[in-house]
Amino acid sequence: MLTSEENELLTRTGPGTPGGNMIRCFWQPVALSAELPSGGAPVPIRILGEDLVIFRDERGQPGLLGIHCAHRGADLSYGRIEDGGLRCIYHGWLYDTTGRCLEQPGEPVGSTFHERIRHRAYPCHEAGGAIFAYMGTGEPPLFPDYEFFQVPDSHRWVHKYFHECNYLQGNEGNMDPSHPFFLHHFLPGSALQRSRVPVDDHRVTPAYNQEVHAPLVRAEEVEFGVRIYALYPATDDWTDVRVSHFVMPNTSAVGGGPVPPGDGCLMNWHVPSDDTHHWRFSMAFKRSGPLDPRHAAERASVTGSDYRFARNLSNRYLQDRNEQRTDTFAGMGPIFVVQDSYATETAGPIQDRTEERLGSCDAGVALARRMLLRAIQDVQEGRDPPHVIRRPEQNRLEGVRVTEERIPASMTWDAYRKARSSDREPTPSMR
């Protein structure tokens, strides 16, 4: 539970808000590379409450500018890609990717007016099939070198989904290892489960097809965010431990997606469009080899060409009561991200966290909020928040690995945590 003031701090990310200033300290995905094919049209996007246009110039470089022409405010996303930049179709003003105004055809010969225009522009970086932008002030930090960016294209998958709610409740869904046993549960004998593209030879998609039971959840703060442990009794003698992460400030690294357990991860970046809508950029990779391309098709099948869900708030997610009796727990088809949409969006455009009741399975959620509130305070007091990477030696992010392994049932969480930290992970240091 949060106070109303805390909830406001965490959920408001428009220009000039404390939360917005904090999130703007980090690189954020703003578009998929596939949205900007070479020679394609500019795309209007709204990110962090700002209306922007993203385009690819003739050399293939992405640029992100304020959507309204500096002249008289017309929409630059209708512009022409030519002559080294983006040209407004109203009076022909031409901008490059850095926001310089190169031409103003209507002004007199010799005019220097164009040199005095500096249009709003944000630095872009293209990696892993997505375009990232730095919307903060000052020198951008280093681009975080997650393992996702290091694997070959064939080993990874990226997509985005539009959610009709605040970004934070979207990301909090990732920090909760308990809900899959209910929300994503397939009933015994499920035909929809068999219809899914299998994740590897051994398992048919993440198997919540056992008796419904919830894990024991523990969480701790690490340098880059919050580490969440979920402990599942496997047999009388063994316990399965899955480790996932909240990653500052609006990302998670979790198991699942098209990735076999422990062989990569799914990173979900929940990027505010405005305070009541956000984009989920899903980026998954398989460490050991190429992903089955059928995964991409399966996961894109739930969205239209505009990356919005066919099953959504306006049609009650096409929930099917008959399916609930025979096949799935939720009655919303077999694709988990649809069920997650229901869970995160129906809490309201901005969830009122003065009215929630967190339990033991929400330990990660509670810790992540504390860390975010401290990060906002850091920025208000002029410091970099945690996980803003300025030096190359800080950019070794093996700690973000998502793991799944089996430990003796007699081993306590604390013993496992210490053994895991000392044995396998040189980097994370406790705060």
Add this chain to the structure above:
Amino acid sequence: MLTKAENDLLTQTGPGTPGGQFMRRYWQPVALSAEIPAGGAPIPVRLLSEDLVLFRDEKGQPGLLGLHCSHRGADLSYGRIEDGGLRCIYHGWLYDRDGRCLEQPGEPAGSTFHERVRHMSYPCQEVADVIFAYLRQGEPPLIPAYEALHAPADHRWVTKYFNDCNYLQGNDGNADAAHVPVLHGFLPGSDLAARQPKEASFSGPNYVGRQVTMLEIDSEDTDYGTRIFHRQPDGRGDATVRIMNMVLPNLCAVPGGPAGSGDGYLIYWHVPIDDEHSWRYAIAFKRSGPLDPDLGRRRTSVMTPDYHLTRNKSNRYLQDREEMRTRTFSGLGEIFIVADSWATETPGQIQDRTQEHLGTIDRAIIAWHRRMLAAIRDCQEGRDPPHVVRSPEHNDMSHVLVRADAADPAKTLDEYRQQANLRREQLTVQS
């Protein structure tokens, strides 16, 4: 660029606002005559943020009343035209054009209650197939006798278009002839380049080679608003000079429409629906003879029956990127009103003019905004603003002079302007 306070003054026109009181000093178009045919239904109209009902009584006279019945608020636009007025279908109250309540069938015989009800009503006049209303108490002024309003019916063409934005940015576009060769440019070598409108040098592909177009613009204050002089070389050694007018409080008289230069002109009247939506009334005429009846049909081909453009914000104006490569600069088709709607609507519902950067070509807009602000100040100080016409002898509008002429390229704009002033009488009486 305006301050926020200035922008608010110019764009807010609801009841009680300074801009609204200014607009209410003048007659405003409220509907086309064709919208209320004899025997037709009343129509709900929203004008200057007031919800009203417009109807034609049994004698054919237009009436404009408050939309909500004085009794218990039901919508009078569902009412019956009968017995000398408009009758509410809820309890049968009957109103005449002046807002008098003629009957209250549910009240006891002999009741004088109806005599004490005075429903909101505004005076109407029908001129040039347009119904005008005066939304203010007190003696209305005269409707200015623009030549376009008094041309014979078959010399005249009127329609209206919905604009999904504040009225002012629509009218600002009329003060800006510099956009024409850019936004409305046809690409050299395309099939359209051969199909120039009458003022070929003006509407043609002056964007060839993206040369600076060497526009010259000047303006002067007049008793009716701002007169604009505009000289534009065509890049082939000739030049066009235009004289056009921004007319208080929310209209313009400009070259264009179906008549050739000097043989008529076009009035655009940008009427606030509310602060975020407006109607653009178009009134065109040809002085020398009847208009081609097909012309109106061609122009309305881009509209739905309720005067909305089929290419609009919601479908991104059906911009065609292939057309941008081969035929038009904007990809918005060859009917200029579509591109003009794009230009006026995409700066936002109410353009934030604190963020614009006006250049040399925009000096007429700057002069026009100053003229409007001075007129608003007149109203605030209790005076009639300019161009409120109260006597027939002051209602000669022949000096609302509109020209588009091929000009001697050797002559400066100033020389031309002096000549035009000298020849004003001669220019306006020619037919």
